[in-house]
Amino acid sequence: MHAPVTLSALGRSCARLRRPVLGAWLVLTLAGSVLGGQVFDRLAPTAGLRPDAESQLADRRIEQLSPEGPVVVAVVSGRDVYDPALVADVTAVTAGIRAMDGVAGVDDLYSAPGGRIGADNRSSLIRVELARGLPDDRRERVEDAVAAALHRIDAPEVLVGGEKLAERAFADQAVADAALGESVAFAVLLILLVLILGGFVAGAVPLAAALATVSVTLLGLVGLTALTAVSEFTVNVVTLLGIGLAVDYALLMIARFREERDADPEAPVAELLARTTATAGRTVLISGLAVGAAMAGLLAFAEPLLGAMALGGALVVLLATAAGLTAVPALIAVAHRRIRPARAPRPGLLARLAVLAEARPAPVALAVTAGLLVLSLPFVAGVNLENSDARALPASAEARQVQERVQRDFSAGQADPIVVVVDADPDRDFLDALNRLDGVLRVEARPDIPAGSAVLDVTPEGETAGRTSRDVVRAIRATDPPFRVLVGGAAAELVDYRDSVAGRFPLALLVILLSTAVLLFVLTGSVVVPVKALAMNALTLLATLGVLVVVFQWGVSASGAIDVTTPVLLFVFVFGLSMDYEVFLLARIREERSVRAGLAKSGPVVTAAALCIGVVFLGFLLGDLTAVKEIGFGMAVALLLDVTVVRGLLLPAVMKLLGDWNWWAPPRLRRLHERWFTPGTARVPVGKLTHRAPQL
Known part of the structure; x- marks a missing residue:
């Protein structure tokens, strides 16, 4: 040699x-x-899945049917949610956030339908949607401004998080x-x-x-x-x-x-x-x-x-x-x-x-x-x-605390829904078939989806990434309806x-x-x-x-x-x-x-x-x-x-x-x-x- x-x-x-x-x-x-x-x-979050994975196709289809910008979530807790002073403070803060450039909308307990109260009856959820398509540096500045405003709410504890903040x-x-x-x-x-x-x-x-x-x-x-x-x-x-x-x-x-x-x-x-x-x-x-x-x-x-x-x-x-x-x-x-x-x-x-x-x-x-x-x-x-999700962060991280609090107090500890995207108006037989699957707790259709399509949230038993959730994903994909069905969500991504x-x-x-x-x-x-x-x-x-x-x-x-x-x-x-x-x-x-x-x-x-x-x-x-x-x-x-x-x-x-x-x-x-x-x-x-x- x-x-x-x-x-x-x-x-x-x-x-x-x-x-x-x-x-x-x-x-x-x-x-x-x-x-x-x-x-x-120049670092950027790297997708864990290739673009042609079914769960990724489902995410992109949902974005087409119901476009939504990045979301900032806040949990306000430690006081009676109907305390007049707290109501006035939250209302004033959220009004200021709505007026910010780059904010698409704000949902809270007092000024939007469907407001959410925590299981302890002493916490509420605020959801801020940012405008779609913001450049990363602009989006981060808006997120920081929203987070700073939310932290000014006069409550014993205000936790602010969301997917982008967790990233x-x-x-x-x-x-x-x-x-x-x-x-x-x-x-x-x-x-x-x-x-x-x-x-x-x-x-x-x-x-x-x-x-x-x-x-x-x-x-x-x-x-x-x-x-x-x-x-x-x-x-x-x-x-x-x-x-x-x-x-x-x-x-x-x-x-x-x-x-x-x-x-x-x-x-x-x-x-x-x-x-x-x-x-x-x-x-x-x-x-x-x-x-x-x-x-x-x-x-x-x-x-x-x-x-x-x-x-x-x-x-x-x-x-x-x-x-x-x-x-x-x-x-x-x-x-x-x-x-x-x-x-x-x-x-x-x-x-x-x-x-x-x-x-x-x-x-x-x-x-x-x-x-x-x-x-x-x-x-x-x-x-x-x-x-990995926000739970991979240290216990002191605010983004992790928000996720754990939302899961515990606002989702009753239930798994995240499996998202089923249907390129048709689903018939009763298909909905009944989903409801009858082993491990399914309930099936809910999302509102405001254009005619001819549907987005269904299928909540499984157990944990988001548990065996039951994964089995439900596979069972839904094994159905053979006469229309195109894509299955997404956290459990589907893991599968x-x-x-x-x-x-x-x-x-x-x-x-x-x-x-x-x-x-x-x-x-x-x-x-x-x-x-x-x-x-x-x-x-x-x-x-x-x-x-x-x-x-x-x-x-x-x-x-x-x-x-x-x-x-x-x-x-x-x-x-x-x-x-x-x-x-x-x-x-x-x-x-x-x-x-x-x-x-x-x-x-x-x-x-x-x-x-x-x-x-x-x-x-x-x-x-x-x-x-x-x-x-x-x-x-x-x-x-x-x-x-x-x-x-x-x-x-x-x-x-x-x-x-x-x-x-x-x-x-x-x-x-x-x-x-x-x-x-x-x-x-x-x-x-x-x-x-x-x-x-x-």
């Missing part, structure tokens, strides 16, 4: 041209720091969470890296690579906003992923540079970096391709949110890999005299676990597999997936999303499995290793999702559910990062021709990398958005499981059991690998790997 030669030349060039290389990265980093911040002004609160919270998470992650990472690498300068190298990766990623996301909507959630996840990957790759490069220098102290630094990049750089390249392939798997899903995440993820992986192969060698060339030699080798955690696993491989493999399957049971048997993800999951899985299997074959020359690695990754993912259900669905989550996007994102991230560490370990196992020796050499790097990236993802937990916390917690759990029980116990146990079969490949593929992908200086005949003791 020509790649090691090319990578060797790249490392040598980065060392000799260290100043131009670092100058180029500095220019890009400064450009990202100055211009990348524009991405936060803004979510965006503001996401930006604040990202700033907090990243700042804490950088500070803690610096301390960890200084301790791990034994000096401030050495510890600053991975952090500099991470800073460059994140800055340039923000610049790239600015360009991405011209192609598609990018949400705050995407920025949060993508930037923190970039920090973790950049630190991982820098740690691997520094560790290998130390080894090369210890083995040949008199060699020029350019030659040491050439050797480093030819070996560790190859691992970084294959790892980056594997993680990038996992990000590409998100493109198989048609939903805009996942599409934006896929593009942003591919961008950050590309930049982290580029930084690891160019910026890090150049930084090492500048600071190599300040990078201390590695401490005296001693058995690391993975090496000690490997000794235990190889001593009793069958019991260890069975016990670890059974334990991971047990952890997965809560997800397999009882996961409840829902779309559409789940069906879309389930339908496209095999394609996404195929993309990830094929790409990672090919990359692992290139690395190892085996067709058994990729299958084994993918199976272990699946166990890690399922166990992680099971723990997530226990903590967030059964524990801290206010909705008793997991965000519907979380399992998809964790599927991609867990597969990607697990493959990251798989490549780190297998590359060294292949090079050392020994499982335990490979784990002894690469184990400390993998453990340190996992610790650092775990700190990054735990930064997600410092924020207040539930969906972001789920991702951070899930990734931290996955890393813990993957780097201890999976890579430390299950991997060596299974490899011990399989022996030379680990490296089996059909003769034709074996010859192909030896011709194109095996470096001449490090060729290892298939079937000749040994299990000699590690050099500790």
Whole structure:
């Protein structure tokens, strides 16, 4: 294979041209720091569903039949609703709101028919509709003016919210969470890296690579906003992923540079970096391709949110890999005299676990597999997936309090209606059929719909996103009336999303499995290793999702559910990062021709990398958005499981059991690998790997 030669030349060039290389990265980093911040002004809510989903078609049809602008909702409580002073105050305030430019109408208890009183008889609802078609900045100014006016009502409690206000609160919270998470992650990472690498300068190298990766990623996301909507959630996840990957790759490069220098102290630094990049750089390249392939798997899903995440993820992986192969060698060339030699080798955690696993491989493999399957049971048997709404905001958020109060006091705790759009005047038979469906409480027709069409609100039993609501959606869609029917509403959106993800999951899985299997074959020359690695990754993912259900669905989550996007994102991230560490370990196992020796050499790097990236993802937990916390917690759990029980116990146990079969490949593929992908200086005949003791 020509790649090691090319990578060797790249490392040598980065060392000799260290100043131009670092100058180029500095220019890009400064450009990202100055211009990348524009991405936060261009962020937009990203639709969770593709435009052709039935629930989205229903929403657009309703907008045609009964156009309505954005709505601001206020709950006024704490006083007798018919207190003359309160009546006069609310009437005066709402009159002023009606006169505002950009307000289409106001409904309240005293000046409009159908006013609503809360279940406690001491609260009322005010509903303000804004004009349709307002530009976002103009709409936000009108919303702020309306909210300020409503807050002037003289009542013990006035809560103001609405869909658009909730979206803004979510965006503001996401930006604040990202700033907090990243700042804490950088500070803690610096301390960890200084301790791990034994000096401030050495510890600053991975952090500099991470800073460059994140800055340039923000610049790239600015360009991405011209192609598609990018949400705050995407920025949060993508930037923190970039920090973790950049630190991982820098740690691997520094560790290998130390080894090369210890083995040949008199060699020029350019030659040491050439050797480093030819070996560790190859691992970084294959790892980056594997993680990038996992990000590409998100493109198989048609939903805009996942599409934006896929593009942003591919961008950050590309930049982290580029930084690891160019910026890090150049930084090492500048600071190599300040990078201390590695401490005296001693058995690391993975090496000690490997000794235990190889001593009793069958019991260890069975016990670890059974334990991971047990952890997965809560997800397999009882996961409840829902779309995030205002309940994902912190409990103190006003938009969330409004939604919870309206649901409790003004909707009697009932589910949101399923909206049925009929392109005809529905006959009695159709209405009776809807009323007779299991789980339906009532069916109400909306007034003021043009003749020849109808909009029906079907209220189901149970919760908005509960099983009954979803069953009712499917039952309505299964009816076969002689006219067009579209089913929308929150429950229908959840059904559409789940069906879309389930339908496209095999394609996404195929993309990830094929790409990672090919990359692992290139690395190892085996067709058994990729299958084994993918199976272990699946166990890690399922166990992680099971723990997530226990903590967030059964524990801290206010909705008793997991965000519907979380399992998809964790599927991609867990597969990607697990493959990251798989490549780190297998590359060294292949090079050392020994499982335990490979784990002894690469184990400390993998453990340190996992610790650092775990700190990054735990930064997600410092924020207040539930969906972001789920991702951070899930990734931290996955890393813990993957780097201890999976890579430390299950991997060596299974490899011990399989022996030379680990490296089996059909003769034709074996010859192909030896011709194109095996470096001449490090060729290892298939079937000749040994299990000699590690050099500790």
